[in-house]
Every structure is written in structure tokens, then in C-alpha cells.
Amino acid sequence: MKHAGRVLILAAIATTGGEQQLPRSAAGEPVGARRLARRSSGAGPGDTERKARPMARKRKLSAASKRALHHRKGPEWFCQFRQADVSGDLAYEAGVNRRDPSAVIRVGELHYVWYTKSPGASAGFGTGNPSRKVFPWDLSEVWYATSKDGWKWKEEGRAVGRGAAGAHDDRSVFTPEILAHEGKYYLVYQCVKAPYVRRVKNTVGLAVADSARGPWRKLPAPILRASDTGEWLGEEDNRFLVTKKGDFDSHKVHDPCLMHYRGKFFLYYKGERMGEEMYFGGRETKWGLAVADKPEGPYVKSEYNPVTNSGHEVCVWHYKGGIAALLTTDGPEKNTIQYAADGINFEIEAVIRDPPHAAGPFRTPDHDKGPLEGLRWGLCFAHRQGWQYIRRYEVNETLKNWSRAKAAYE
Numbered sequence: 553m554k555h556a557g558r559v560l561i562l563a564a565i566a567t568t569g570g571e572q573q574l575p576r577s578a579a580g581e582p583v584g585a586r587r588l589a590r591r592s593s594g595a596g597p598g599d600t601e602r603k604a605r606p607m608a609r610k611r612k613l614s615a616a617s618k619r620a621l622h623h624r625k626g627p628e629w630f631c632q633f634r635q636a637d638v639s640g641d642l643a644y645e646a647g648v649n650r651r652d653p654s655a656v657i658r659v660g661e662l663h664y665v666w667y668t669k670s671p672g673a674s675a676g677f678g679t680g681n682p683s684r685k686v687f688p689w690d691l692s693e694v695w696y697a698t699s700k701d702g703w704k705w706k707e708e709g710r711a712v713g714r715g716a717a718g719a720h721d722d723r724s725v726f727t728p729e730i731l732a733h734e735g736k737y738y739l740v741y742q743c744v745k746a747p748y749v750r751r752v753k754n755t756v757g758l759a760v761a762d763s764a765r766g767p768w769r770k771l772p773a774p775i776l777r778a779s780d781t782g783e784w785l786g787e788e789d790n791r792f793l794v795t796k797k798g799d800f801d802s803h804k805v806h807d808p809c810l811m812h813y814r815g816k817f818f819l820y821y822k823g824e825r826m827g828e829e830m831y832f833g834g835r836e837t838k839w840g841l842a843v844a845d846k847p848e849g850p851y852v853k854s855e856y857n858p859v860t861n862s863g864h865e866v867c868v869w870h871y872k873g874g875i876a877a878l879l880t881t882d883g884p885e886k887n888t889i890q891y892a893a894d895g896i897n898f899e900i901e902a903v904i905r906d907p908p909h910a911a912g913p914f915r916t917p918d919h920d921k922g923p924l925e926g927l928r929w930g931l932c933f934a935h936r937q938g939w940q941y942i943r944r945y946e947v948n949e950t951l952k953n954w955s956r957a958k959a960a961y962e
């Protein structure tokens with residue numbers, strides 16, 4: 553009986569060509585249609601489910617129209633975005649990359665953000681000189697900045713530097729996220745151990761502080777590693793050559809984001825696979841989840857991994873007891889906003905356009921006021937003349953609100 557509603561509708565469409573022949577409830581509603589609307593919505597809080605409209609008289613239904621039978625959600629999660637330059641020390645600076653900002657948190661009168669800071673141009677792989685910078689995020693450190701208004705930023709200094717030679721983080725530390733919890737501050741970030749080659753497997757590190765200004769105490773060992781389930785083919789430094797691809801995170805564990813959720817610590821991350829391929833949605837990147845009882849771990853990867861089939865930099869926020877997510881850049885479900893009432897089982901709530909890169913939203917205490925409140929504004933990054941720099945983004949609901957108010961706007 554799993555898809556009885558859908559089968560009924562499609563059967564009715566295919567065979568009657570006239571008034572819907574669906575069985576009707578006591579209230580006179582078409583039973584199958586209603587069940588279909590409920591099932592296809594995924595129903596996150598804040599949704600107004602759209603009732604399946606009575607089918608128009610129609611003999612034929614295109615493939616697209618059949619798919620559209622599943623698109624029944626309201627516009628609560630739909631939005632557009634605006635981006636603008638910030639001022640002060642985080643404004644564009646030729647010669648320095650500042651990228652992958654964390655969430656923005658407010659402590660006292662100030663907003664704080666952490667980000668990858670990396671001066672100098674990168675040369676790519678294969679230069680023959682293993683100490684040359686290979687990526688904009690190679691030979692990086694985690695820095696932080698503060699701002700009163702979220703627009704003008706003051707760079708305060710380094711939060712977490714690279715480890716001593718031989719440590720798991722001796723080559724680069726980058727792409728941080730912040731969690732403020734019970735008077736302590738936790739930074740999670742990516743680590744690379746030298747040499748930085750194409751096949752290097754990165755790790756996730758954690759540092760803790762009693763103040764947002766540090767000092768930061770690093771844990772001696774990573775809290776998360778790539779799974780050990782793939783096998784390289786040959787000795788060439790080529791990440792596409794494998795005899796076994798392994799799990800979705802057999803090569804990289806990127807973009808860690810730590811959330812305190814349901815009394816536990818949920819570490820979301822992006823996984824990349826050894827022997828990654830391109831599919832109809834683009835690159836094969838998916839998000840995973842690892843859960844711990846304490847912020848320091850140990851973290852256990854979820855049995856449900858991967859918890860998304862798409863997305864790039866992790867961007868998640870709290871909403872009404874669940875976790876909302878902005879998926880960008882890669883995969884068939886890129887450019888969507890999703891919601892998981894349990895933090896694990898994500899459903900598409902809106903399809904959006906031009907989302908900000910590596911969005912770090914402001915962690916507002918008002919996140920339950922609406923589905924987009926936890927995403928309302930924050931920092932992201934962009935490219936200009938070969939350098940990466942931090943910008944501000946804002947959720948823009950103007951078009952939607954005009955339309956919903958039935959106001960004339962054209």
C-alpha cells in the first residue's frame with residue numbers, strides 16, 4: 553500500500569481523461585490525492601502543505617507534469633539572496649585569501665567570526681617543490697575578526713596555527729566552524745599533514761577556549777578521519793585512480809560544523825570519495841554526520857551516512873527542534889534548502905538560486921521565529937582578481953512577500 557495514493561492518481565489520469573475517479577473521504581475529498589500531497593511534502597514545521605488541487609480535465613500528462621505532482625510545498629522556505637562587500641580588515645585585499653568563514657556569533661557587544669587566512673598565491677600540484685603552496689587553503693591558519701554591526705570588521709589575530717613538524721596539522725589548518733556552549737568555545741577545522749599531495753587524506757581538528765578571544769587549546773589528535781574503505785590504484789598521485797572507491801568519505805572529511813543538538817554533539821561534514829566521479833548533478837560530494845556525547849568526542853559516524861546526496865560547504869541551523877540546511881554547488885539537490893526534523897533525514901523544502909558560497913550564518917537566539925531566521929544574514933566568500941575575500945549575505949524575501957501579499961510589482 554506504500555504508494556497507493558500516487559498509483560491511484562496516476563491510474564485515474566491515465567484511464568479516465570475526465571472527472572477524477574479517486575475514491576472520496578467522508579468529507580468528499582479525493583483520498584488518494586490528499587495522501588499524495590502529505591507524503592510528497594516531507595512536512596517540516598512551518599510548511600503549509602498544499603492540498604492537491606482537483607485535476608483539470610486532461611487526457612495526457614507530460615513527464616514534467618507527472619513529476620510536478622510531487623511539488624506541493626508552500627513558499628515558506630523559498631528565498632533569494634543579496635550579497636554586499638564588508639568594510640574594515642575583512643574587505644578585499646590583493647595578495648591575501650580570506651575564505652570559508654564560520655558562523656557568526658555574538659558575545660557581549662561584538663560579533664565574532666573565524667576564517668581561513670592564507671597569504672600568497674598558490675601554484676597547484678606538480679611543481680616539484682613540496683613546500684610550494686598548492687591551494688588557496690594550503691599553508692593557512694585560522695584567524696578571527698570582530699564587528700559591532702556585522703559590516704565593519706576588525707581582524708583580531710590568529711586563533712589556531714599549524715602544528716609542529718610531524719603533527720597531523722603541520723601543513724595547514726583551515727575552514728573553521730564555531731560552537732559556543734555552556735561558557736566554552738569550540739573551534740572545529742580541517743587539518744592537513746605534509747606533504748600536501750593530491751591523495752592526501754585530511755582530518756578534522758578541534759580546539760577549545762574559555763573565551764572567544766582564546767587562548768585555544770588544541771586536542772592532540774583529530775576528532776574525525778576519512779574512512780579507510782577505499783584503495784588507490786598504483787603509486788601515481790592521482791585521486792581518480794582506484795581499485796575500490798570505498799565510502800562517500802573515503803578520501804576527504806571537509807567543512808566540519810559542530811551543533812549542540814538533542815543533548816549531543818552533532819558534527820556535520822562534507823565527504824569526498826576516492827575515485828570521485830561526475831554525475832548528472834555534478835561532483836559526487838555528500839554530507840555525513842558524526843555524533844558524540846561530549847564536544848571533544850569520541851565521534852561516531854552515523855549509520856545513516858551520507859545524510860545528504862548533494863551539497864558543498866556545510867551550512868546548517870536550528871529550527872523548531874530540527875536542523876535546516878543550505879545545500880550548494882554539487883549534486884542533484886544542489887541549490888536547495890532542506891530540513892530534517894531529527895537532524896538526519898533531510899527533505900527538500902525549497903529550490904533556490906545563487907546561494908552564497910560557504911555561508912556562515914549569524915547564530916540568532918530567534919531561530920524558531922521562522923524557517924529562514926537561522927539563515928537570515930551572515931558571511932560568505934567570493935573570488936576577485938585571483939583572490940578570495942569575505943562578503944556579507946542576506947536572505948531576501950521581498951519577491952515572495954510581494955507575491956504573497958498579492959501586491960503589484962511589475
Ligand code: AAL
Pocket residue numbers: 652689726727742806807822864865
Ligand atoms: C572549500 C571547502 C573546504 C575544501 C576547500 C577549503 O570549498 O569545501 O575548505 O577543503 O574548499
